Amino acid sequence: MAVPIRADLAGIPDYIIPGQPPGAILLNSNEGPLAPPPSLIEAITRAAAESHRYPTWFSDELVSRLADRLGVPEQWITVGCGSVSLCQQLIQAYCAPGDEIVCAWRSFEAYPVFARVAGVTARTVPLDPEHRHDLDAMLAAITPATRVVFVCNPNNPTGTVVRADALRRFLDEVPSDVLVVLDEAYREFLTDPDVPDGIPLALERENVAVLRTFSKAYALAGVRIGYCVAPPPIAAGTAKVGVPFAVSRLAQAAGLAALEHADEVGARCETVIRERERLSAAMREAGHDVPPSQANFLWLPLRERSARFGEHCAESGIMVRVFGKDGVRVTVGLPEENDAFLRAAQSFAHAVS
Numbered sequence: 001m002a003v004p005i006r007a008d009l010a011g012i013p014d015y016i017i018p019g020q021p022p023g024a025i026l027l028n029s030n031e032g033p034l035a036p037p038p039s040l041i042e043a044i045t046r047a048a049a050e051s052h053r054y055p056t057w058f059s060d061e062l063v064s065r066l067a068d069r070l071g072v073p074e075q076w077i078t079v080g081c082g083s084v085s086l087c088q089q090l091i092q093a094y095c096a097p098g099d100e101i102v103c104a105w106r107s108f109e110a111y112p113v114f115a116r117v118a119g120v121t122a123r124t125v126p127l128d129p130e131h132r133h134d135l136d137a138m139l140a141a142i143t144p145a146t147r148v149v150f151v152c153n154p155n156n157p158t159g160t161v162v163r164a165d166a167l168r169r170f171l172d173e174v175p176s177d178v179l180v181v182l183d184e185a186y187r188e189f190l191t192d193p194d195v196p197d198g199i200p201l202a203l204e205r206e207n208v209a210v211l212r213t214f215s216k217a218y219a220l221a222g223v224r225i226g227y228c229v230a231p232p233p234i235a236a237g238t239a240k241v242g243v244p245f246a247v248s249r250l251a252q253a254a255g256l257a258a259l260e261h262a263d264e265v266g267a268r269c270e271t272v273i274r275e276r277e278r279l280s281a282a283m284r285e286a287g288h289d290v291p292p293s294q295a296n297f298l299w300l301p302l303r304e305r306s307a308r309f310g311e312h313c314a315e316s317g318i319m320v321r322v323f324g325k326d327g328v329r330v331t332v333g334l335p336e337e338n339d340a341f342l343r344a345a346q347s348f349a350h351a352v353s
């Protein structure tokens with residue numbers, strides 16, 4: 001007889017990664033369009049020479065460098081195997097079965113999935129008509145069972161943001177025994193000066209955690225490294241449920257090297273931002289509704305046409321991410337990749353008109 005999976009997990013769909021035909025243009029996972037610079041690859045290679053030894057448990061050197069750079073004490077920082085793993089750790093550490101989390105929808109899909117895995121109910125609050133977090137509705141969704149609220153800023157998959165005044169008001173209203181997680185995976189692509197840095201907000205409070213990653217702006221998605229900045233009791237709680245030695249030597253070395261070469265990263269982000277604006281303008285000119293994005297991707301709320309648009313792109317050798325009947329998310333790639341995407345979008349318009 002087959003070994004049965006926990007009954008309450010049976011309904012969770014398998015994580016299906018669509019096939020990536022050889023040579024396809026990959027605009028489906030919000031990755032950096034270029035390989036990491038040679039300096040980072042050298043650092044990873046050097047670390048690989050000591051692969052027979054376990055890494056440090058708490059990524060000590062990286063924590064110390066991050067603390068200097070971010071202006072927070074070391075005890076505030078937890079490094080993880082990607083920020084997604086820290087997201088799961090926060091739910092595990094702060095929610096018991098039967099508790100609730102609140103998050104926007106659509107937002108990062110991992111929040112409700114991790115909640116379910118932990119036996120926790122996710123209250124998902126629809127975005128407002130402009131595809132932004134509806135913070136008032138999120139406040140109204142908080143119940144005595146709520147333990148964690150996620151604010152994804154900029155939001156994946158819509159690229160929209162929560163601005164300073166609204167976020168401050170929200171944080172002031174959330175009960176102080178509810179943890180607010182500010183997920184800033186795409187922070188480096190922001191140009192709107194009114195979007196707050198979550199870390200100073202966390203420093204003023206006892207119930208705010210900030211998630212950051214090296215996967216996007218730092219082009220290290222394949223290495224798996226991210227971090228959480230939170231008050232020491234929350235950092236300790238997060239670490240308690242972590243997998244021992246989850247952050248490899250290679251990942252720690254890559255993170256350190258990425259911080260050392262932050263200028264190079266900044267220059268790459270500027271290129272992505274320029275391309276984002278070019279792509280948004282071209283898509284709007286072609287008649288598409290494109291919410292202003294502050295991330296490294298665009299959201300196309302194509303509704304019923306989403307799947308057909310995704311298939312059309314795939315037929316043109318371009319992988320984008322379709323989100324049911326809500327829309328399509330397109331990662332900003334290299335200029336020539338974006339041009340190819342624009343051609344595909346144009347031929348779709350002709351095909352359906």
Ligand code: PMP
Nearest residue numbers: 082083084108156185213215226
């Ligand atoms: N948060 C958000 C909003 C994301 O979109 C992602 C990746 N898609 C993550 C966290 C996780 O990134 P990683 O685990 O690669 O750090």
